[in-house]
Amino acid sequence: MNSIIMSLENVTFTYAPEDESVRPAVADLSFTIEEGEWIALVGHNGSGKSTIAKLMNGLLFPNSGKVTAMGKPMSEETLWDIRSQMGMVFQNPDNQFVGATVQDDVAFALENNGVPHEEMVVRVKESLRQVKMEDYMDQEPHHLSGGQKQRVAIAGALALRPRLLILDEATSMLDPQGRMEVIETIRELRKATGLTVISITHDLEEAALADRLIVMNQGHKQLEGSPEQVFRSGSELIKLGLDLPFAMRMTHLLRKEGVDIKGEHMTEDELVDELWTSYSKM
Amino acid sequence: MDILLQDVGYSYAKDTPFEKRALHHVNLHIPSGSYTAIIGHTGSGKSTVLQHLNALLKPTEGTVMIGERKIEEGTKAKNLRDIRRQVGIVFQFPEQQLFDETVLKDIMFGPLNYGVPEEEASRRARELVQQLGLPEDVLEKSPFDLSGGQMRRVAIAGVLAMEPDVLVLDEPTAGLDPRGRREIMDLFYRLHVEKGLTTVLVTHSMEDAARYADQIAIMHGGKCVVTGDPVTIFSNEEQLHDYRLEPPRSVRLQRQFEEKMGIKLDAISLTEEALAKNIAQALQKGRDAE
Ligand SMILES: Nc1ncnc2c1ncn2[C@@H]1O[C@H](COP(=O)(O)OP(=O)(O)OP(=O)(O)O)[C@@H](O)[C@H]1O
Ligand SMILES: Nc1ncnc2c1ncn2[C@@H]1O[C@H](COP(=O)(O)OP(=O)(O)OP(=O)(O)O)[C@@H](O)[C@H]1O
Ligand SMILES: [Mg+2]
Ligand SMILES: [Mg+2]
Numbered sequence: 001m002n003s004i005i006m007s008l009e010n011v012t013f014t015y016a017p018e019d020e021s022v023r024p025a026v027a028d029l030s031f032t033i034e035e036g037e038w039i040a041l042v043g044h045n046g047s048g049k050s051t052i053a054k055l056m057n058g059l060l061f062p063n064s065g066k067v068t069a070m071g072k073p074m075s076e077e078t079l080w081d082i083r084s085q086m087g088m089v090f091q092n093p094d095n096q097f098v099g100a101t102v103q104d105d106v107a108f109a110l111e112n113n114g115v116p117h118e119e120m121v122v123r124v125k126e127s128l129r130q131v132k133m134e135d136y137m138d139q140e141p142h143h144l145s146g147g148q149k150q151r152v153a154i155a156g157a158l159a160l161r162p163r164l165l166i167l168d169e170a171t172s173m174l175d176p177q178g179r180m181e182v183i184e185t186i187r188e189l190r191k192a193t194g195l196t197v198i199s200i201t202h203d204l205e206e207a208a209l210a211d212r213l214i215v216m217n218q219g220h221k222q223l224e225g226s227p228e229q230v231f232r233s234g235s236e237l238i239k240l241g242l243d244l245p246f247a248m249r250m251t252h253l254l255r256k257e258g259v260d261i262k263g264e265h266m267t268e269d270e271l272v273d274e275l276w277t278s279y280s281k282m
Numbered sequence: 283m284d285i286l287l288q289d290v291g292y293s294y295a296k297d298t299p300f301e302k303r304a305l306h307h308v309n310l311h312i313p314s315g316s317y318t319a320i321i322g323h324t325g326s327g328k329s330t331v332l333q334h335l336n337a338l339l340k341p342t343e344g345t346v347m348i349g350e351r352k353i354e355e356g357t358k359a360k361n362l363r364d365i366r367r368q369v370g371i372v373f374q375f376p377e378q379q380l381f382d383e384t385v386l387k388d389i390m391f392g393p394l395n396y397g398v399p400e401e402e403a404s405r406r407a408r409e410l411v412q413q414l415g416l417p418e419d420v421l422e423k424s425p426f427d428l429s430g431g432q433m434r435r436v437a438i439a440g441v442l443a444m445e446p447d448v449l450v451l452d453e454p455t456a457g458l459d460p461r462g463r464r465e466i467m468d469l470f471y472r473l474h475v476e477k478g479l480t481t482v483l484v485t486h487s488m489e490d491a492a493r494y495a496d497q498i499a500i501m502h503g504g505k506c507v508v509t510g511d512p513v514t515i516f517s518n519e520e521q522l523h524d525y526r527l528e529p530p531r532s533v534r535l536q537r538q539f540e541e542k543m544g545i546k547l548d549a550i551s552l553t554e555e556a557l558a559k560n561i562a563q564a565l566q567k568g569r570d571a572e
Contacts, residue, residue: 015427022419044459045431046417091430091457092377143294143302146374146453147324169430172456173374175323175486177526202431202459243460246531246554253554257562268535276542279565 003071005164005196006056007032011065013051025051027219028065035163038190038197040207040227043216044241049200050091052216053168056198057088070163084113087157089170091200093149096156097141102133105141106156113160127159128152130185132178146173154182158189167199171206183209204231208245208266215240231266247271283349283368283447283480285312285335287506291343292330304330307344308506310499317474317481319491319512322501323526328452328484329374331501335450335482336369337362367396370446374453374484376437380425385411385436388425392444403443410439413469415462430457438466442473448480449473455487467494488530492516492552500525517550532557 008031014024026048033039041049054060055067058079067074069082090096099105103124110120128134131151136144141152150173157165165186171179183206189195201207213230215223217240223230231237231244243249247265255261260278265271292305305327312318312335320328333339334346337353346353348365370392373379382388389407394400411421414435420428425436434457441449449470455463471494474481485491491498491512498515500508502525508515516522516529519537528534532551539561540546547564551557 045435045457045462046429050429092375094375094377139302140300143300145325145329151324169457173324173453173486175526176488176528178324179486202457202463204460238461241459241461243464246535249554250535250558253558254561257558259558259562259565268538272535272538272542275539275561275565279568280543 003035004032004068005035005070006198007066007068008052008055009066009068011055011062011067013055013060013062015051017063024063024219026055026062029219029221030065031214031221031224033196033198035196036190036194037212038187038210039199040210040213041198041200041216042202042204042207042213042242043222046218047216048219049216050168053088053090053166053198053200056166057083057086084160085163087160087162087165089150089153089157089165089167091168091172093153094142096153097149100140101138102128102141102144102152103137105152106159109156109160123159123161124155127155130158131155131182147175147178150174151178151182158185161193162195164196164198167197167201169200169202172202179203179206204243204245215242228266232264284314284347285349285448285480285482286310286347287331287334287341287344288347289344290331290334290341290346292334292339293342294330296342304504305341306504308504310506310509312480312482313497314480315478316497317471317495318483318497318499319495320482320484320499320501321486321488321491321527326501327504328501330504331506332371332450332452332482332484335448336371337365338371367444368446369448369450370441370444371450372438372441372452372454374456376430376433376457377426379437379440380433383424384422385416385425385428386421388436389439389443392440396444406443406445407439410442414439415465431459431462434458435462435466445477446479448482450482452484453486454483455485455490470494488516488528489532489553492530492532500527502526512552513550516552536560 008029011026011029012024013026016022043049055062058074070085072078097105099108106124106127107120131154133151133155150170154170171182207213208227213227214221231248245266247268251261251265251271261274263274287308287310290305290308294302294304322328340353340355340357342355351365380388382391386407390403393403416435467490473479495512498512499506516533519529522528532554536547536551536557545564547560551560
């Protein structure tokens with residue numbers, strides 16, 4: 001049995017508590033996340049994902065309900081201890097930069113956490129190397145390209161060697177190869193260190209790699225389950241403003257063209273295998 | 283309106299200790315009415331090129347022709363007002379673009395600034411909010427009290443409200459949910475066709491580049507290394523690989539299918555729909571030959 005690293009119990013949050021007409025950004029939300037899991041949090045624009053991320057790291061506190069992180073109830077007293085074990089990459093990296101240079105920026109949180117100087121230097125180098133930004137150590141973080149900014153923000157979170165990593169669309173500006181490389185780096189870290197990952201993403205191919213998906217709709221949790229379970233609900237996902245992974249979309253399009261396909265394929269390999277099995281004898 | 287970059291070089295913070303060279307000898311012709319996609323990996327110079335298209339940045343070497351206007355190092359800012367009206371840029375990060383108290387004011391700012399009557403500006407803003415799938419009550423909110431994808435939509439609305447002749451889009455779908463992505467890319471395309479716009483799209487989505495563009499330019503290391511039509515660009519996988527790019531998913535699946543089945547499809551499939559048709563046809567042909 002793994003231990004529970006994060007739980008939300010009946011959490012409601014509204015940005016406008018005085019205005020009844022504004023619907024809560026997050027409403028009566030409950031879920032638990034076990035240590036070592038990879039969770040993808042998906043949902044339409046404005047469905048509450050970034051708000052959840054901020055509730056999980058104590059930037060926001062619920063109006064009602066309870067957040068428990070690393071075994072401790074989230075409060076003003078536990079906040080700093082909880083955050084020191086958590087790496088977070090925000091949706092817009094510009095809002096996150098504090099240092100005058102890339103290396104200062106990555107070092108900043110380490111310094112706050114009391115990491116000794118020599119170790120700090122090692123970790124800063126290592127994490128910048130992991131995201132391929134070691135050549136930009138002395139550049140000002142605001143003076144980078146969009147994708148470079150995202151890489152530096154990710155390095156800042158990795159340098160903390162967190163137990164829990166929360167990524168809020170952290171790779172949205174990376175080229176496809178860069179995105180795969182970052183995902184691969186994080187998967188390796190996970191294998192090596194048992195890192196827990198919560199990834200907020202609109203990229204359903206990326207979501208399909210997760211252990212579990214949580215699907216948000218208008219502040220509510222609409223669906224939860226393995227990628228297979230969630231993607232099987234096909235048309236419901238589309239109604240929620242989402243989509244299916246590429247292989248499933250292709251399966252549907254091929255059927256529309258009269259191609260006989262039995263399975264609901266999540267990957268291109270499976271799809272091509274079925275086509276080969278049923279048609280290669282021609 | 284034709285745009286022509288001739289031997290353009292650009293250095294950030296030129297003549298300071300922080301000087302950073304971002305573009306080298308870029309040559310690029312964007313014909314009036316074309317839909318050009320600029321692709322290239324992180325840091326290759328795409329956003330720097332885009333900011334030359336409305337003279338937000340002026341080349342430190344070479345010239346940029348925007349219609350009849352010639353932009354060089356030292357071109358006076360006061361002569362650029364017309365260009366800013368004709369060429370609308372949606373920036374990579376929406377926060378760079380939003381500034382006003384309310385969403386309504388923010389979207390109306392551009393048109394009002396260029397003399398569009400208040401009533402008309404307000405009409406455009408309301409219509410655009412709807413077209414971009416934003417909730418109605420957003421108009422009186424601060425543009426900063428929104429989710430990331432909602433901010434993106436407001437930033438796009440602000441540019442479309444100017445009704446520019448040239449629409450320049452820097453990763454416009456980053457942060458949009460899948461439905462928003464599709465609807466908003468379709469909206470750009472509809473405007474492109476109906477209003478005869480010149481459209482320039484920077485994107486990491488090879489799928490969008492393949493689907494919408496009639497010309498593709500590849501940036502690599504601050505140079506514009508290749509331009510060509512999508513079929514030519516995405517057929518040359520070796521070249522894409524050299525520039526750390528890859529063909530769209532439909533083309534990759536086509537290659538996988540061809541290899542497994544030991545057959546070649548007649549044409550390269552730039553979209554999912556085209557791939558489904560091409561595969562169905564090939565399988566049918568195989569059946570008929572039996
Ligand atoms: N600072 C804020 N003040 C007021 N309302 C806000 C604020 N930030 C977000 N909201 C509202 O709260 C709701 C949830 O926003 P949130 O940012 O959590 O969505 P999201 O799922 O992250 O969306 P996206 O995919 O667009 O990033 C939205 O309706 C949004 O307009
Ligand atoms: N304001 C700036 N000051 C100094 N250098 C900059 C600035 N903006 C960008 N650069 C540098 O110029 C080069 C090109 O950046 P640009 O933003 O044009 O890349 P891009 O192709 O848009 O990348 P991305 O896909 O990551 O957005 C990069 O090496 C970047 O670090
Ligand atoms: Mg968000
Ligand atoms: Mg860019």
